[in-house]
Amino acid sequence: MNIFIALIACLSYTTITFIVYVITWGLSRHIFEKIKIYYEFLLGFGLGVVSLFGIIVLAISLNNPEWLNLTVLLPIFLYWVSLFFISVYSSVGVVACNVLGTVLFPNLFPQYYGAIENQELIIVVVVAYLVPFILYWIGFFTKKLSKWSMWSLTTIVSLVAALFATATKIYDIQYFNFLMTILVWLAVGYLTYGCLTIVEQIYVHALRLQTVVKYDDDYFLNQSSAHDELLKKIDAEKIRYGMYLTYFIKGYDTLENKISNVVREKITTEFAHDSYEILSHEFNEALFFKPNYKTYAMFVPIDSFEKVTSEEEKRLFARKVEDCLTEIKKQFIFKDFKISIKVNSYVSIYGINSNNLEHLFELNHTANLKKLNHSDETVYFVDPFEVLNEKIKAKKLLTLNELVPLNNATPYFESIYNTKTKEYSAYFVGSLIEGNEVSSQNFEVYKNLVEEYGLSSLFKRFLAMNSVKDIKRNSLQKQLCFVEYDARFLASSDFDVKKFLAQLRYHKINPNKLVLCFDAQVDVDNAKIMSQNIKLLKNQGLKTALLQFGAENTEFGLIPIYNPNYLFIERSICNKINLLKQNKDIVQNIAKIAVKIEAQVIAPDVNSYMIFKTLKNLGIELLFGELIGLGTKPKLVIDNELRYLLNK
Numbered sequence: 001m002n003i004f005i006a007l008i009a010c011l012s013y014t015t016i017t018f019i020v021y022v023i024t025w026g027l028s029r030h031i032f033e034k035i036k037i038y039y040e041f042l043l044g045f046g047l048g049v050v051s052l053f054g055i056i057v058l059a060i061s062l063n064n065p066e067w068l069n070l071t072v073l074l075p076i077f078l079y080w081v082s083l084f085f086i087s088v089y090s091s092v093g094v095v096a097c098n099v100l101g102t103v104l105f106p107n108l109f110p111q112y113y114g115a116i117e118n119q120e121l122i123i124v125v126v127v128a129y130l131v132p133f134i135l136y137w138i139g140f141f142t143k144k145l146s147k148w149s150m151w152s153l154t155t156i157v158s159l160v161a162a163l164f165a166t167a168t169k170i171y172d173i174q175y176f177n178f179l180m181t182i183l184v185w186l187a188v189g190y191l192t193y194g195c196l197t198i199v200e201q202i203y204v205h206a207l208r209l210q211t212v213v214k215y216d217d218d219y220f221l222n223q224s225s226a227h228d229e230l231l232k233k234i235d236a237e238k239i240r241y242g243m244y245l246t247y248f249i250k251g252y253d254t255l256e257n258k259i260s261n262v263v264r265e266k267i268t269t270e271f272a273h274d275s276y277e278i279l280s281h282e283f284n285e286a287l288f289f290k291p292n293y294k295t296y297a298m299f300v301p302i303d304s305f306e307k308v309t310s311e312e313e314k315r316l317f318a319r320k321v322e323d324c325l326t327e328i329k330k331q332f333i334f335k336d337f338k339i340s341i342k343v344n345s346y347v348s349i350y351g352i353n354s355n356n357l358e359h360l361f362e363l364n365h366t367a368n369l370k371k372l373n374h375s376d377e378t379v380y381f382v383d384p385f386e387v388l389n390e391k392i393k394a395k396k397l398l399t400l401n402e403l404v405p406l407n408n409a410t411p412y413f414e415s416i417y418n419t420k421t422k423e424y425s426a427y428f429v430g431s432l433i434e435g436n437e438v439s440s441q442n443f444e445v446y447k448n449l450v451e452e453y454g455l456s457s458l459f460k461r462f463l464a465m466n467s468v469k470d471i472k473r474n475s476l477q478k479q480l481c482f483v484e485y486d487a488r489f490l491a492s493s494d495f496d497v498k499k500f501l502a503q504l505r506y507h508k509i510n511p512n513k514l515v516l517c518f519d520a521q522v523d524v525d526n527a528k529i530m531s532q533n534i535k536l537l538k539n540q541g542l543k544t545a546l547l548q549f550g551a552e553n554t555e556f557g558l559i560p561i562y563n564p565n566y567l568f569i570e571r572s573i574c575n576k577i578n579l580l581k582q583n584k585d586i587v588q589n590i591a592k593i594a595v596k597i598e599a600q601v602i603a604p605d606v607n608s609y610m611i612f613k614t615l616k617n618l619g620i621e622l623l624f625g626e627l628i629g630l631g632t633k634p635k636l637v638i639d640n641e642l643r644y645l646l647n648k
Contacts, residue, residue, distance in 0.1 A: 007184060007187075007188070010070060010074060010184060010185070010188040011188065011191075012054075013054045013055065013074050014074070014077070014188060014191070014192050014195075016050065016053075016054045017047065017050060017051060017054055017077075017078055017081075018192065018195055018196075020046075020047060020050050021047065021081065021085075021196070021199075022199055024043055024046065024047075025043060025085075025086055026196075026199040026200070026203065027199065027202065027203055029203075033273075037087075037089055040086060040087045040089040040090040041089050041090065041092065041093060042093070043082075043086065043090050043093070044082055044086075044089065044090035044091060044092055044093025044094050044096075045093035045094075045096065045097065046093070047078055047081075047082060047090070047093070047094055047097075048075075048078070048093050048094045048095075048096060048097025048098065049097060051074075051075045051078050051094070051097060051098070051101070052075075052097055052100070052101050052105070054074075055071045055074070055075065055101060056109075070181060070184070070185060071101070072101075072102050072115075072116060072121065072125065073124070073125075073128070073181070073182075073185045074185065074188070075094075075097075075098045075101055075102075076098070076125070076128045076129065077188075077189050077192055078094050078098070079091055079094045079095060079098060079129065079132070080132050080151065080154065080189070081192070081196060082094045083132055083133070083136050084132070084136070084147045084150055084151060085147065085196055085200070088136065095129075102115070102116060102125075118178075119165065120162070120165035120166055120178055121178070123161050123162075123164075123165045124158060124161050124162050124165065124182065127157055127158055127161040128154070128158050131153070131154050131157045131158070132150060132154045135149075135150040135153055135154065136150065143335050144335070147193075147197075148193075148197075151189075151190075151193050155186050155189060155190070158182070158186065159182065159183075159186060162178075162179060162182040163179070166178060166179050204262070226289035226290060226291060226297070227289075227291075227357040227358060227361075229287075229289070230287060230289060230299055230357060231357065233287060234301075234350075237301070239301045239350075240305075240351050241301070241302040241303070241304070241305065241307070241308045241349065241350060241351035241352065242299050242300055242301045242302050242308075242349075242350040242351065243298075243299070243300040243302060243308070243317060243347055243349060243350070244297070244299055244347065244348045244349070244350050244357070244360040244361070244364070245297060245298045245299070245300070245321065245345055245346070245347050245379075246291065246295050246296070246297045246345065246346050246361065246364040246365070246368075247275065247295075247296050247297070247298070247325065247343055247344065247345035247346075248294055248295045248296060248343070248344060248345075248368075249267075249268075249271060249294075249341050249342070249343060250341070250342040250343065250344045251342070252294045253294075255267075255339075255341070259339070263332075263334060263339070266332065267332050267339065267341065270329055270332070271296075271328065271329070271341070272296065274327075274328045274329050275296060275324075275325070275328055276288055278324045278325075278327050278328060279298055279321075279324050282320055282323075282324050283298065283300050283320075285300065285301050286298045286299065286300045287299045291361045295365075297361075299350070300317075302351075305351075308349050308351065308352055309352065314381060317347075317379075318347070318377075318379040318381070321345060321347075321378075321379045322378045322379050325343045325345065325378055325379075326378070328343060330342070330343070343378065344368065344373065344378065344380075345378060345379050345380070346363075346364035346367050346368055346373070346379075346380050346381075346382050347364070347379060347380065347381050347382065348360040348363045348364055348381075348382045348384075349381075353382070353384050354384075363382045363384060363387050364382055366387045366390065366391070367380065367382045367386075367387055370387075370390045371502065371503070371506060372386055372387070372390065373502075376502070376505075393458070396455060396458055397458065397462065399453065399455065400450065400453075400455045400458060400459060400462070403446070403449050403450055403453060403455070404433060404446050404449075404450060404459065405433060405434060406433075406462065408433055408434050409431055409432070409433050409463065409466055410431070410432045410433075410632055411429055411430070411431060411432070411466070411467060411470035411474075411632065412429075412430050412431070412432050412437075412630055412631065412632055413427045413428070413429055413430075413474070413476075413630065413631060413632070413633065413634040413635070414427065414428040414430065414604075414624045414625070414628070414629070414630040415427055415624060415628055415629040415630065415634065415635045416428060416482075416602065416622050416623070416624040416628070417622070417623050417624060417628045417638075417646065418621060418622055419616055419620075419621045419622075419623070419646075420621055422643070422646070422647060423638065424629075424635070424636065424637075424638060425480065425622070426479065426480035426481065426482065426515075426622070427476060427479055427480070427481050427482070427634055428481075428482040428517075428604070428624055429467040429470060429471060429481055429482065429483050430467075430484075431463045431466065431467065432632075433446070438463065456486075457486045457488055457489045460484065460485065460486035460489075461485070461486055461489060463484070464483050464484060464485045464486070465503065467481075467483045467484075468483060468503070468504065468507050468509055468514075469507060471483075471507075471509060471514075472507045472508055472509065474633065474634050476634055477508060477509060477510055477513060478510070478513065479513065479634075480513050480515065481513060481514055481515065482515045482517050482545060482566075483514065483515070483516060483517065484516075484517045484518075484519075484547065485516045485517065485518060487518040487519060487522045487524055487530070488522065488524055488525070490518070490524075490530055490533050490534070491524035491525060491526045491527065491529050491530035491533075492525070492526065492529065493526075493529060495529075495533055497533060497536045497537060500537075501540055510541075511537075511540045511541040511542045512541035512542075514542055514543070515542070515543040515544065515545050515565065515566060516537070516542060516543070516544055516545070517544075517545040517546070517547050517566075517568065518544065518545070518546060518547065518562060519546075519547050519548055520546040520547060520548050520549045520551065520554045520555060520558075521548050521551055521553040521554060521555065522555070523555055523558075524558070527558065527561050530561055531561045534561065534562065534563065538563070543565040543566070544562050544563060544564045544565060544566075545564050545565060545566035545567070545568060545602070546559075546562055546564045546566075546567050546568060547568045548568065548570045548571070549567040549568055549569060549570060549590060550569055550570045550573055550586050550587075550589075550590050551570040551572075551573075554570075559593075559597060563597075564597065564599050565599055565600065566599055566600050566601075566602050566622075567590055567593070567594050567599050567600070567601050567602065568602050568603075568604055569586075569587060569590055569601065569602070569603050569604065569620075571604050571605045573586055573587065574603050574604060574605045574606060574611060574615065574625075575605050575607070575611070577611055577614050577615060578610055578611065578614055584614070584618060587601075587603075587615070587618050587620065588618060591618070591619055591620070600621070600622060601620055601621075601622065602620075602622040602623070602624070603615045603620045603622065603623045603624075603625075604623075604624055604625060605625045605626075606623045606624060606625030606626075606627050606628055607625045607626040607627055608627060609627060609645060611625075611627070612627055612628075612646065627642075628642075628646075629642070
């Protein structure tokens with residue numbers, strides 16, 4: 001027996017079928033995505049026909065009746081390939097052609113097609129067809145069998161079946177030749193599997209290079225040519241107005257960092273396909289494109305000025321888009337985990353907001369970047385003036401950063417001690433810049449410079465939101481926290497309650513656990529607006545407090561407007577409580593005011609035990625300062641030594 005000739009003949013057969021597989025499926029499957037199942041059926045029959053002709057080439061190459069069993073066995077590889085690498089649908093066509101090649105054609109063309117004439121061959125053929133079929137469905141339902149596992153198990157079981165069938169006749173030259181045929185068959189099978197795996201890797205790598213290659217070319221215009229092609233359409237069809245919609249997976253950057261490329265590609269591919277199918281069905285005239293690799297976009301032409309300016313029409317458009325985005329698949333189940341995604345979208349109006357497509361994309365992108373969708377709506381119409389204000393604010397922050405090193409701002413936490421519970425009950429969150437407290441004398445130079453440039457309000461608001469971030473960063477959302485805020489901004493029409501609450505939600509801050517502190521010495525221009533804003537905030541659970549209460553310039557007339565829950569005694573009063581008798585009287589008067597307005601008194605700057613003892617004897621229950629504990633990290637538990645000192 002010439003095994004070398006048999007190997008050459010087998011390789012000729014596998015080469016023919018391999019080339020056909022690569023062209024028709026391996027590197028081109030994405031082309032037939034819309035008719036996938038029908039194409040798989042057709043491909044199965046096509047591969048089966050190619051196999052029948054390949055057997056003729058094999059038989060001519062062998063030119064030896066002893067090796068005709070290979071003409072029965074090799075087409076079984078094609079069945080494995082179609083089942084493991086294509087789909088169960090394609091395997092139907094392959095099996096049908098294989099049945100012709102093993103049942104009908106041996107009678108018509110016996111010189112080319114071998115017949116199943118002995119029991120041993122029947123056993124191997126039955127096993128080679130049944131085992132991969134069973135393994136496929138096990139893998140389909142359990143998701144725990146890889147292609148390699150299924151191919152290897154099938155090969156091993158087929159070999160064991162052949163050995164079992166010839167165990168008692170191994171010394172017979174006829175059955176020895178049969179066993180050698182099986183070994184050549186299985187060896188060529190592993191070589192075939194290796195080649196197919198390389199093709200799969202090439203295809204996957206191509207997907208990674210193009211991200212959603214299946215749908216970028218078929219459905220979405222390319223990133224580089226998207227706006228150019230859209231302008232051609234606008235010019236050709238004389239479009240004057242349109243809805244420029246961008247939509248995307250919310251938190252895509254975070255998702256991308258936490259999952260593998262394969263998982264990401266599966267999610268983005270399905271997302272692209274679903275969104276196109278659903279949106280294109282609702283908006284027939286829409287053009288789909290991708291401004292960048294993580295953003296999907298749709299342009300819907302509108303035929304009249306009234307439709308793009310009417311609030312009712314805009315609400316109708318938003319409702320249609322929202323219904324479409326709701327239908328998109330948002331849960332993806334993998335082997336060991338489940339991923340859920342959310343979808344957000346922004347809309348600018350071509351012909352109203354701008355005629356420049358790049359500018360419309362910038363409006364949508366900035367609105368998303370600056371979190372202008374305060375109500376977290378699925379579809380948000382961008383307000384260009386709001387975007388402009390955000391850009392102005394960004395420029396002011398750059399100027400402020402030149403005056404004050406904002407990048408060096410760090411938080412500090414002062415633990416507030418409760419004499420009743422004898423535990424820490426809350427935290428005052430302040431700011432340090434280059435090691436200096438913002439409220440200290442050492443920071444006066446910076447503070448005067450900021451005031452000179454008219455950026456005091458922005459500076460206070462920046463520090464406030466920085467403190468909110470630090471509360472989240474240090475997992476204090478369940479603790480009561482005090483943060484200083486700008487009273488003058490709260491009393492202006494620029495303050496947006498919805499936006500403020502949206503920022504708290506974004507940082508996962510419970511409004512019931514946040515107290516906004518205002519300087520009691522600051523007068524405001526519009527007490528009416530302030531009163532309205534404070535009521536709206538309090539309705540959401542926020543509390544208010546007055547700092548520096550009892551100072552010479554305290555605005556007592558604003559107490560009913562602030563409606564404070566807490567009163568912070570002016571710092572110097574606490575510092576000199578044991579030096580000036582009138583300071584004790586001031587503290588007692590503050591306590592009386594607190595009782596009348598149903599507020600609690602808090603004493604800051606408790607830097608020594610003597611100050612603590614005096615304030616405690618005056619009935620002050622909440623105190624904080626250097627004695628109680630402060631630092632860049634919140635102190636959650638009282639030291640035993642300090643607990644003993646405070647309770648003696």
